[in-house]
Amino acid sequence: MGYGMFFDPTYILVLIGLGLSMLASSKMKSTFAKYSKVRSLTGITGREAAARILQAEGITDVRIEHVSGNLTDHYDPRTKTVRLSDATYNNPSVAAIGVAAHECGHVMQHHQSYAPLKWRTALVPAANLGSNLAWPLIIIGLLINSSSSALLINIGIALFSAAVLFQLVTLPVEFNASSRALEVAGKAGLLNPQEVGQTKEVLQAAAMTYVAAAAGSILQLLRLLILTRGRRD
Template sequence: MYGFYYDPTYVMVLIGVVICMLASANVNRTFQKYSRIRSHSGMTGREAAERLLHANGIYDVTVQRVAGNLTDHYDPRNKTLNLSDSTYASTSVAAIGVAAHECGHAVQHANGYAPLKIRGSLVPVANFGSTLAWPLILIGFLIQGNASVLLINLGILLFSAAVLFQIVTLPVEFNASSRALKSLETNGILYTEEVADTRKVLRAAALTYVASAASAILQLLRLILISGGRRRND
């Protein structure tokens, strides 16, 4: 049986942590680099977002400012496109790219993009699973007998829902970036060479989602390995 304080599978957790840290550092570094390059159009993130929304026939989405750095997000519940301090009033190619990406989510919502719908339906399940999974698994390891196996398996099942959410998020994010890059050039907001710079920013951002999904998968595999070892030793 794996020791409570010494567990060789911790290396899987460490790999996940390192992957996420590298992805986070990369997106921050890339965004900072291209946030110093002003777009030829001189449009701010807010102006670009509004233009792209209207170009796609969307007039019921409100563009507003939110505090923070790279806290940009689209909220389908109240149809608000929230741009962070580093994006809202900035005229950089990085800021316009991020704003366009969030517009991509608004377009997905307006067009009924299936993966976005699936992700939305998974939100309550994923939140519920991520909240209860670890307490159940921990209790399962602290007790003995059939109840132990039941709780551990239930915890793993709930954690799997959170992992599934991370996986479903990937096509949603990649598609939003693809829509953004096409729209920016089609609508004349960025020149071709500027779109290339923006692509680097959005690619770096996408890698953070890939890293999160990979980390979650590694954690799930670790739990399955530990659970198997527990059953063999019971």
């Protein structure tokens, strides 16, 4: 076939993406671990911080729940629920307050119909479809020798591009949520100026995981284009 699908130079792109992801994940975990041991001066937990932020913003229709796991915190817009993980829910640390505030930042985005959040939500079905079907379609297109092979390859690349677009739209959503978190936590008196700086470190490290994921997806897309260029030509 001439592409060396399983042993080809384009694997360097995969390795670069994997390396970026591992570095970002390691930095995020170490930064969170560091500041999860720093007790906030207010002594409030992540759950209490989230409740105060929502109250200060006049948001009364969002629940706060505990979810098992580590760093599994998220906001579910379908049920209007902020779910805080083991390391956040009952933890009175600077890191816990920062993560809780970040999730409340997503609540504020939803409450105010923040455009990039709406775009990301709209892209979820296409992104899921692309993640699951893109590679199978492309591999089948590369393996078969028929008039439909080019069509399968093009559909696969289009689907994968949707997943990449989802990753890119995620970036402004996450950075904006962190910005909102730092602002509201400071205004509400949940963190003093020094703690705001420490929380910023945590949120920046978390944001880098999304940057690494987006970079990895772009590299994967580039690899797909390189692998399929000759066949489509």
